[in-house]
Amino acid sequence: MKFIYCPICGKQLIEKYSWDEGGVPYCPVDDIMYFDTPKPCIVVAVTKGKEILLLKQSYTFKNSKVLVSGYVTNGESVEDTVYREVKEETGITVGDIKYLGSEYLASKEIIMLTFRAVYIEGEINKSSEVDWVDWANIDDALCEMSEDEIGKRVVRKLLKEIKYKGKKAYRCDIETDCSDIIEEE
Ligand SMILES: [Zn+2]
Structure with a gap:
C-alpha cells in the first residue's frame, strides 16, 4: 500500500x-x-503419510478446497505462523516445517510464503472460521482445489518434493505438463 x-x-x-x-x-x-511493502501471509500443505489436510472456507472460495493459510502477526517468525495457523484452524500439531518459496498476489498486495509441514499429533478440531476440514488423498488434492491457484502451486511443489510417481494426481490439472512427470514403474 x-x-x-x-x-x-x-x-x-x-x-x-x-x-x-x-x-x-x-x-x-x-x-x-x-x-x-506487501502483507506477508503463509500457506502450508500439511501431510500425514499419503494424505493432505484440506479445508473449506466459503468466504475465500465457494466451490473449492484450500490449504491452511493466514497472515503473519508482528513479533513472530513465519514458521511460528505456520505452526499457529494450523493449530488454530484445525487443532492439529505440525513439525518439520519446510519453506517452498514465495508467490506474489498482486490483487491483494500479499506476499504468500509457501511451506510444507508434517502431522505430529492431535485430532481435527476445526475453528468457527473454517466450514470443513479433513484429510484427503494426495491424489485428489489438485482436483478438489479447482479455484485455489496458489494452493495448487504449493501442491505441485509438494508432489515434486515427495517424488510423487505417476499421473493420477495431475488428472484434473491443466497447468502441469505431463512430460516432466515421473512415470510409474
Ligand atoms: Zn505522523
Whole structure:
C-alpha cells in the first residue's frame, strides 16, 4: 500500500530520499518512513503419510478446497505462523516445517510464503472460521482445489518434493505438463 497520510498523526506525508529506495513517504512529526511493502501471509500443505489436510472456507472460495493459510502477526517468525495457523484452524500439531518459496498476489498486495509441514499429533478440531476440514488423498488434492491457484502451486511443489510417481494426481490439472512427470514403474 502506498501511504499518503501518516496513520499515526494523520498529517500528509512528504517524500524523503532513502538510499536505494529513492523517494519514500515520510512523516517528519513521527520520524517514520512508510515503505510500500506487501502483507506477508503463509500457506502450508500439511501431510500425514499419503494424505493432505484440506479445508473449506466459503468466504475465500465457494466451490473449492484450500490449504491452511493466514497472515503473519508482528513479533513472530513465519514458521511460528505456520505452526499457529494450523493449530488454530484445525487443532492439529505440525513439525518439520519446510519453506517452498514465495508467490506474489498482486490483487491483494500479499506476499504468500509457501511451506510444507508434517502431522505430529492431535485430532481435527476445526475453528468457527473454517466450514470443513479433513484429510484427503494426495491424489485428489489438485482436483478438489479447482479455484485455489496458489494452493495448487504449493501442491505441485509438494508432489515434486515427495517424488510423487505417476499421473493420477495431475488428472484434473491443466497447468502441469505431463512430460516432466515421473512415470510409474
Ligand atoms: Zn505522523
